[in-house]
Amino acid sequence: MKITFTPQLRADVLSLSLDGDVLTVNGTAYDFGPLAEGGTLPREAVGCPVLASDVTREGGHIILTLILPHGSDAPKEARFPQPITVTQTGPIPLPVTYAEEASE
């Protein structure tokens, strides 16, 4: 799965995990298995609030763009995120997007 991130200043957070063609976004699973090679699934049909593109399958890869929420203090890696290709099952590591709460 090839994921492009489009950054946005907002208060929520993003968590992703992958299992085959099933992408779980903030706890909700989206199964792109039925999407055929060369096919396009319109963004509106997916109903994912952080999906920012249509979903396609090219060269066997599911390709999509997700909004990457970040805070006002986010580092450059979150403001200008790089696309990733994910093949392994499990949680998908994301850039640090908020300052960690420091102990007092």
Added chain:
Amino acid sequence: MAITPPPTPPNTGNPAQLEERADAFFGWFPTFVADYNGDLPLLRGKTYATRGGTANAITLNTGGVALATGMQVRWRASAANTGPVTINVDGQGAIEARTITNVALPAGYIRTDADTVATFDGTRWIVDRQIENGINANGAFQRTADGTLLCWGFGTSGTSADTPATFPAVFMASNAASEIMVTLGINSTTTAFGMATRFTAMTNTGLSFAAFRTDTQALISVRVTFIAVGRWY
């Protein structure tokens, strides 16, 4: 409140009134301490309070012993708030914080990259906020304490379909078409034909845009700029 002036100090040159004036002078000190402590909250607002607590249940210590209407506290947060906030200053009790527009604090109102100043209005802490500017891969944004959000940026239009664009910051809008105002422009030196832009599918997170030749209505690839104005809370 002004500090109560001291009585005439005792003076060995006036032994007849030495004890009487000494009693009065030393008796004035508790009044001085009370006066000083009463003004202390108003004197400490320009210094940093020692912060503690959590992102949404903030505790601050200024060294004061009471709250006073009009007093201010200043601190640098270690984490942005994630929702409504209470502030407990000098152990005087957790009190609700409000924005300068008198609503509960939205997530991200308190920042870690700028000082926060709160003023006690006698009932609540009114929290002010520095103007926030930032950039990311989708453009630039400015958020102000009154809830106004300004986003601007650009993208390249496509020749086969409308091009999706994500706002650099999310708007708060239950009806994006009515609550977010957008202006598009075309950055091009072309003089061979007229050009026009449009946007569609606008939500609180973005829109799709396109540019056309005005003579053939064909989609063209040009740099399209946008300015969007709305509210972030």
